[in-house]
Amino acid sequence: MDRAKKQLRFGNRWRRASSMNMTNSIIAGYDIGAVFENITVTGSVFSNNVIHAYSAPFGGDSEVPGTGNITAIGTSINAGCRFFKIVWSKRYFL
Numbered sequence: 001m002d003r004a005k006k007q008l009r010f011g012n013r014w015r016r017a018s019s020m021n022m023t024n025s026i027i028a029g030y031d032i033g034a035v036f037e038n039i040t041v042t043g044s045v046f047s048n049n050v051i052h053a054y055s056a057p058f059g060g061d062s063e064v065p066g067t068g069n070i071t072a073i074g075t076s077i078n079a080g081c082r083f084f085k086i087v088w089s090k091r092y093f094l
Contacts, residue, residue, distance in 0.1 A: 010035045011053070014044075014060075021045045023066075028052040033071070036062035 011027035012034040014020050019040040026049070027033045033051035037060040047066035051057040057071035058064050074082075 010059070011051070013037070014039045014062075019044050020065075022049065023047050025049045026051075031055045032059045033057040034064075035060040036064060038062060039065070041065045 008030055010032050011030040012022070014035065015037045017038060017040050021044065023045060028050075029052070031054050033053040034046065034049075034057070036046075036058070039060075039062045041063060044065035046064055046069065048068040049066075049070070051069060051071045053071075053073055054075055055073065057069075057073065
C-alpha cells in the first residue's frame, strides 16, 4: 500500500480537456482509482466500471462522467480480493 500511495497514486488520470470513453473495466490496487482533472465532461463516458482504491475511488476537480460504477475503499489487498469476489458472484459483467 505504501508504494501505491507514493509512486503509483492513480489507477487512471484524465487531464486537460481530454475526452474519454471507458466502460466495463476494473481498476484496483491504487491509492485513488480514477482522477478527472479539468476534463471535457460532455461526450465523455466512465460507466459500469469496478473500482477498488485504498483512499478514494475518485478524485480531481471534474465530475465523474458516467453511471453504474461499483466502488469500494479498503486498506489491504485482502479487502480488494473480498470485494472482487462479491462483485464476481453477483455477475455484474455478464
